[in-house]
Amino acid sequence: MQSELTPSSIASSAASATSATSASSKHPFKDPKQIEAIAAFRVALGADNEKFDDGELMRFLVARSFDIDGAKTQLEASLEWRKTNKIDDIPIPRANNSNGVMYAVRGWHSVPDANIEANQPNVPEHAVRLQKYMGGSCLHKWDKCGRPIYIERMGQHNVKGLAKNVTTPELVDYHIRCSEFVHNTIMPECEERFGSDDKVIDKETVIFDCTGMGFHQLHMEGLNMLRSLTDMDQKAYPERLGMLFIVNSPYVFVKVYSMIKKWLDPGVIEKIHILGKDYQSVLLEHIDEENLPEFLGGSCTCSHMPGGCVPSVILNNIKPVEKSTPPANGSLLAVPTYLRPRSSSAASANSIMDFVMPGKPQEGIYQMVSTMAHGKPCEYEVVVADEDVDKEPEVIIQFRLKGVRAACDGVNFTVARFDFGEQADTGTIVVPTKFYSLDQSPDEKEGIEVKFRAKDAGLYVLSWKPENYRGLVQMEYGVTVDGIFGEGSESP
Incomplete structure (x- = not known):
């Protein structure tokens, strides 16, 4: 009640x-x-x-x-x-350390003006890699309320390239790092510089510039990535958005927004201002001219910094960031070992974030039910963190189909490991299953269990699809990592 x-x-x-x-x-x-x-x-x-x-x-x-x-x-x-997820242990740039930034920053005391660079302390390789596909972003000064301003050249994103070359866990990890930096380093500075007893500064102002946006950006995998970030923000970081200005919005954005709007809470929708080409006067109502980039109607150029106010590899106003050199001990992913259905597969019928903020698993496995379309596999992403490999050199990842109700002769099960975005190795197992007609239901204790050993840190993609497909395949499945998640534990 x-x-x-x-x-x-x-x-x-x-x-x-x-x-x-x-x-x-x-x-x-x-x-x-x-x-x-x-x-x-x-x-x-x-x-x-x-x-x-x-x-x-x-x-x-x-x-x-x-x-x-x-x-x-x-x-x-x-x-x-x-x-x-040990969020409080993630290293972020602060006044008292030398950690590198995740994106360009301009105008702050706690962190000097900087652009993202490779091989900086605690800058993951994937944060560097995704810059090649991002249209450009910057935490650029503050608005009239003293809130930090985040600017993103959304219309320049290479959405297909981003979806192909950056995994969902990597994008989530990057987003978490950026959010923690703003909330724990920049907002306290805003409080000190602009706050008062009557003014809470715990939100940021966001500007999305849609210049250059076209139908080529309507890429479903990229939109699924965006949805996973939106879900996380609303659940884990509520009421952190002050205002969102979407400027230079073309017709194609109306199509995109009609999908995105369904994911948003009503309170978030109220803060969104969609503007066309005549947006400058609206922005200047909320942002002083000297704090607004010239290309958005202000007078700031940040000419002292490479790339100006908002560096962009795609717009060629800054040189591409060189690839990081991976450390000897493997992956730089900050997030611990975790599991989630892949957004591009049949496994994503439930929200990705159900596995980021879950309930208790049943009988030690994280359960989902999926109806598999012909020819389309179910896929799971399993990130094995460095620290877990150190604690248990051979991490056993268990895969189990429980209560299979399937019109097929077996299941093809494939494991592919990815290292810094590149496929490292694969293996395929065909698992026989008992045939059931569609009006039958198997004993709930029946199931299949497949094990393989993950000796290295990295991203593992578990994929399965029916062998000799005969009709509907409906199954309940889950994944556990032995020695890391035990009976009754919670998935991150």
Whole structure:
């Protein structure tokens, strides 16, 4: 049963939570509804409420339309996701270290103006590789509210090249690093420089420039990648968006947005401003001229930096970033070992993010049900991290089809390992299955288990499809990593 903010429940919660309400909040809220909602939220959280600032609690409350139970569920899921994926251990650029940046930055004290470069401390190889296919991006100064401005030349993206040469785990890892950098390095600086008791700075302003966008960018695999990032942002980083300006939007964007809009929460949609070619005056209402790049109607050129305000390899205003030299110990992926269905396959009927922020697995496997179309395989991505190979040199990855209800003679099972985007090795196993007619159902204990040894870190793609296809193939399946995920553990 959901906790609703009725007048009586609010008053009761607020009265009992007076001592629990954070007295040291950076930005005490003054609106009675907000004060009462935070008080009720703190009561629902119990003793753990003291760990959170009012501003952080408010982000989750707003994301769930002030539904206390919903906000609590999302907050706890986000914390579990961070713990499981060791998000707080990911190295990011700060004033007190020399870590390289993930994209261009301009105008900050905590991190000097810089472009992404290869072989910099804690800059993964895939972060360098994807620059070849990105239209250009930069964290460029701040708006009139003191919020950091992220600019992306979206219309210049090589979407097909990105989908072909950068995996979904690599893109997610890159996005997480960028998000953590903004939230933990740049926003605290914004707070120090522009914040006040009455102004919370915990959001960013985003500008997507669609100049050059065409139908060639309507690539489903690329859109699936975008969806996985959108899902993660809404679940793990709620209410971090202040405003999104989409400028120079052509007709093709209407088509793209009609798909993207279905993935977005209503509160996010309200923050999106879609503008055509006459956008400059709108941007200047929110951003001072000296903080807005010249190509967007401002006066800033960042002429002191290669590539100016927003470096772009595709627009040839900066030299391509040289390929990183992989370290001797293998993959640079920061994310720990994890599993997820691949967005391009039949396995992605459920959201990719179901596996990033999951519930408990049943009987030790992470279960999904999929109806396989003729000729289209199901695929799983399994990332094996360096640290897990170190802990257990031969990581055993188990694959099991449980409760197969299939009109086929067997299953082709293929394992392909990828190292820095290149296929490293493959192997194929044909697994026999008992034939069932479509009106039969096998014993729930029946199943198939295939094991192979992952001796090296990297991305493994597990693919399977029916042998001698005879009709509908419906199956329940899952993957575990022995020694890393045990019975009742949670997938990252």
